[in-house]
Amino acid sequence: MDLHKRVELTRLTNALATPSQLQESQTRGLTPSLVSSLHFLGGSLIQIGGAILNIPAPAIATSAIIFHRFHLLAGFFESSIRDTVAASLYIASKTCEIPLRPNAILAAVDTACEDPLAVGGKRIPKRKYSHASTEVLDHWELRILTTLAFDMHVVTPYTLCFEYLVAMNVDNERQKIIAQRAWNYINDTMKTKICILHQPNVIAVTAIWLAAREADVELLDGEKWWEAFDVDTEDMGHVVLLLREGRNIAIRERDRIVSGREPTLTIDDVKERVLEEASLSSW
């Protein structure tokens, strides 16, 4: 019986980044803020690409987590994020049992790259074909799988979020209001490193907390309900902080694109950004 319990617990947890892995990922010539920007761009591309492919949010989140984990270990100088975004979607479509054709994924990512932060507001015509080759897709799929030791086990916070709301006996009407907002917050965490730094229960709880505060709903008469889900305020605070950082990055990247600069999507773009930031800091 003990054996079963252990397995069930691991089914609720995600592999997380270690402190030294985080440090290393930031010393490869990249500033912490640039690393966060690249994670953000990738997460954003995955969300747009996933929406074009019409796959459910948990599958999109799964690809995002795979993407963030890979770049945590591999950095950003070996691969263009548009390649790894496509490969992450490809892997998640397999592990989530949503069969997608490689060409459909490549075309969706191409479309997403036209406007990676969805700033334009205008509808970009969906591409049906891509010039990118499936061999490149296969290559990065294998690179991601081997870099992550084939551990594709990913738990997303979405179901937990609903289960927690049900467990707290939130009535239907308020549940609807909170769930929708919490859902959006969870989507936001997938564009940041939050999902490789915190367990899904922490993310679900923080999203509910933020949503309830925003909707001005008091849960469980002001009790410390998050402790029932094994989350403390310190972790929640960290998630909120990272979400705010994510929002700032979104503004910064949006401004860049609005001012006419190219989004940072390839290795060469990243190199350019490094030089650009270096010259800025020397000012």
Place this chain on the structure above:
Amino acid sequence: MDKKRHRWRDEEEDALLAERRKQEKERKKKAKLEKKGKGSNSEHATAPANSTKSYLEEKVAEIDLTSSGLCRFKAPEVRSCRSVENYERLNHIEEGAYGVVFRGRDMSTGDIVALKKLKVDKDQHGFPITSLREIEALMALDHPNIVNLKEIVIGGALDQIYIVMEFVEHDLKSLMTEMREPFLQSEVKTLLYQLLSATAHMHHNWIIHRDLKTSNLLMNNKGMIKVADFGLARYFSDPAAPMTPLVVTLWYRAPELLLGTKQYSTEVDMWSIGCIFGELLTNKPLIEGSSEINQIMKIFELLGYPDDSSWPGFRSLRNAKSINIPKDRQPKTSLRSKFPYMTSAGVDLLSRLLQFDPKKRITAQEALEHSYFKEDPKPKAPHAFPSFPSKANEERKRKAPSPRAPVAAHGFEISDSKLLGFTDDEDDDKPILASPTSGLFKDNERLGAGFQLRLG
């Protein structure tokens, strides 16, 4: 006054809470110290080269300890594959549909392992989904009767991927073809019980195997069965999501699959176990059909025809219309006469495993508690099993004739030319991005000719 008392009460509670946390902390510290002692011992015994990792692990444990009294899920860390060069190649074991299997030795621990080289077919849709499922299932399952996946390692080129598993001497199918007499009743009980307990564990963890058969059951020289080959395994959900009915090797395929249902669940594994049970008793596959129609007719010959009371709703299944069931035939099973020497408890268990209606079929957990395992002859202790010379250990195994699992709709199909005779990937074109091969398992090394036999 009221306010004051309120505050006081809080403080009391706080003090209690703090006390409780302190105790908890101490308990955890103690447990950790014990674990650390154990951990460092095994660390030294198994992997002396890996000291940086244990340092990290301690760091993570430290963080757990200093935080509050809440339950912390110990998180595994994100990590990469090791190289196949950590293993010494010993000999070639067999070539299955999914890849070549070698026997090897972990150079740091000396453990003997089986290395299964995965076939990455680049014409198909990237990395095979079947292999992804197998790896995910094996990583999630930890049970003495399920083959233990140690890790995945990579060779010099990107497409050289090896699953490292515990080495098990035999597979049950080849073992049985070489036995003159079938297993004793007491031995059958032990084997069946182990198979059921492994299956109960899989089902408990929401995994269906979908290809249980004797050639996928490995057996070591200590009488332990290990369920292997999770290439068709899948997570299932409740209520069931539609899945392809093209699973399970024909002779072991449940009637609802033969009739084309897409909404099935763990019961398909239980039917296969029924077929395996019969095979263990007689040393001969229980129902050897030559086609899907022939298979279902043979099932009816053995178990009688189903009717609306024994299997409500079966007529609405997709393929049911193409089967003629004579109206005057009474449902009648001939299991009793087929196994004249078995006790009635044994026949009862077998007939419950081979129930037409999936809803009435016995579950793995229920089967484990069946009286068949409690009556005489009692299950034989695994270590009392006779040991057999292992082909895998010493020489190339002759593959016992056994039908293959269906391959359609699972990602890739293997052309006949690849199944005939052995060709390593040598002749195939390399993917353009792969680096030149290097390392222990060189592609240009012909199998069977180059290896050295090392015993012990």
